[in-house]
Amino acid sequence: MADNIQMSTPLVEMDGDEMTRIIWKMIKEILLTPYVDLNTEYYDLGLEHREATKDQVTIDAANATKRYGVAVKCATITPNAERVKEYNLTQMWKSPNGTIRAILDGTVFRTPIVVKGITPFIPTWKKPITIARHAYGDVYKNVEMVVPQGGKAELVVTAPDGSVSRETIHAFDGPGIIQGQHNTDQSIASFARACFNYALDQKQDLWFATKDTISKQYDHRFKDIFSEIYASEYEDKFNDAKIEYFYTLIDDAVARVVRSDGGYIWACKNYDGDVMSDMVATAFGSLAMMTSVLVSPTGVYEYEAAHGTVQRHYYRHLKGEKTSTNSVATLFAWSGALRKRGELDNNSDLIAFANQLEQATIQTIEEGVMTGDLAALSWIENKKTVDTETFLREINDRLVKLL
Ligand code: NAP
Ligand code: MG
Numbered sequence: 001m002a003d004n005i006q007m008s009t010p011l012v013e014m015d016g017d018e019m020t021r022i023i024w025k026m027i028k029e030i031l032l033t034p035y036v037d038l039n040t041e042y043y044d045l046g047l048e049h050r051e052a053t054k055d056q057v058t059i060d061a062a063n064a065t066k067r068y069g070v071a072v073k074c075a076t077i078t079p080n081a082e083r084v085k086e087y088n089l090t091q092m093w094k095s096p097n098g099t100i101r102a103i104l105d106g107t108v109f110r111t112p113i114v115v116k117g118i119t120p121f122i123p124t125w126k127k128p129i130t131i132a133r134h135a136y137g138d139v140y141k142n143v144e145m146v147v148p149q150g151g152k153a154e155l156v157v158t159a160p161d162g163s164v165s166r167e168t169i170h171a172f173d174g175p176g177i178i179q180g181q182h183n184t185d186q187s188i189a190s191f192a193r194a195c196f197n198y199a200l201d202q203k204q205d206l207w208f209a210t211k212d213t214i215s216k217q218y219d220h221r222f223k224d225i226f227s228e229i230y231a232s233e234y235e236d237k238f239n240d241a242k243i244e245y246f247y248t249l250i251d252d253a254v255a256r257v258v259r260s261d262g263g264y265i266w267a268c269k270n271y272d273g274d275v276m277s278d279m280v281a282t283a284f285g286s287l288a289m290m291t292s293v294l295v296s297p298t299g300v301y302e303y304e305a306a307h308g309t310v311q312r313h314y315y316r317h318l319k320g321e322k323t324s325t326n327s328v329a330t331l332f333a334w335s336g337a338l339r340k341r342g343e344l345d346n347n348s349d350l351i352a353f354a355n356q357l358e359q360a361t362i363q364t365i366e367e368g369v370m371t372g373d374l375a376a377l378s379w380i381e382n383k384k385t386v387d388t389e390t391f392l393r394e395i396n397d398r399l400v401k402l403l
Pocket of ligand 2: 274275
């Protein structure tokens with residue numbers, strides 16, 4: 001056998017929790033280290049280590065990602081009250097994804113992994129649809145109030161020079177509710193650049209949609225910022241790459257998406273992206289067949305799976321039972337990160353390996369060997385449901401032949 005593939009620059013490796021942490025180790029042992037001399041800078045984002053470092057490890061990992069440009073992240077627990085008890089935490093640490101996203105100022109792109117044998121619920125969809133979700137502001141940073149006795153609600157802005165502008169929201173003559181939302185030009189511009197860069201990277205068209213006919217200032221601002229940045233920085237590059245950017249109304253976008261055959265990036269405002277990514281993931285099959293990458297406006301990439309730590313499977317694993325947990329999204333986080341590292345370092349062996357790893361994975365499923373979640377969706381005859389480890393070994397059997 002040939003020598004192992006070398007890596008010139010470290011990949012930032014962020015380990016995580018529960019079943020995905022188990023899968024993480026298996027993927028490395030069975031599918032990576034036999035072929036690649038993995039050069040990673042390791043950060044343990046498992047909850048115990050986040051507690052021990054007072055979450056400094058998450059910040060260090062995000063800063064390392066900025067330094068090196070590419071990271072791969074395992075799913076992690078976002079603690080709630082139960083987890084605080086379970087892990088004896090001194091604090092309800094924040095979501096690592098939120099912390100990393102704030103440091104990298106990124107946009108999250110989610111793409112379904114399409115395989116033969118699992119038909120999307122929308123039969124016209126032949127190619128994946130990538131959702132790009134703006135991850136800052138709007139209803140996620142809102143201020144809301146119940147107005148139990150009615151009254152006059154106003155928007156008031158005090159400028160730095162002390163001047164005040166105000167606008168009546170509504171004069172209530174009975175009980176009601178109000179909500180204040182915001183976003184910033186800077187965040188919208190970062191979102192726009194991340195989307196344009198990703199479209200160029202993927203050589204796919206970019207769609208963007210809001211409700212600017214109704215929201216003539218708020219949503220219109222999104223539309224204008226996208227259009228200004230496109231015209232001044234990206235139009236020529238899009239023409240050269242023979243891809244298209246277009247803006248349309250959100251209702252029109254939804255109708256077009258359903259009738260399309262896929263193969264483009266759909267940029268969504270925060271709420272639209274939250275809802276539409278669940279719709280797209282479900283319609284394509286499953287969260288365990290969804291890749292997710294955070295891209296910063298400066299071109300830093302963090303790859304992960306779109307699902308969580310698969311807690312119920314982990315507890316079964318701890319009891320010594322075999323689980324049939326789907327490792328595809330975690331595996332594609334690794335292959336995505338290795339491919340990107342290869343592209344940045346001009347390492348064609350690493351790129352080829354990443355492609356072959358994905359090919360072997362898809363081939364395994366298309367030949368009817370899959371985990372339980374997929375077997376429940378697949379129409380392949382004589383399909384075989386295997387446990388977590390066997391699935392990875394089956395991929396390895398095919399990978400060896402491809403290499
Ligand atoms: P989850 O881990 O995504 O799992 C929800 C359910 O979906 C599972 O119980 C399982 O169903 C199914 N599922 C998800 N991924 C699967 C896979 N790879 N293979 C097979 N089945 C899979 O979500 P959760 O249970 O709501 O959250 C668990 C923990 O993950 C939480 O602590 C949460 O904070 C964390 N989380 C982390 C991230 C992240 O780091 N990106 C994202 C979301 C959630 P069955 O049990 O019915 O088989
Ligand atoms: Mg959601």
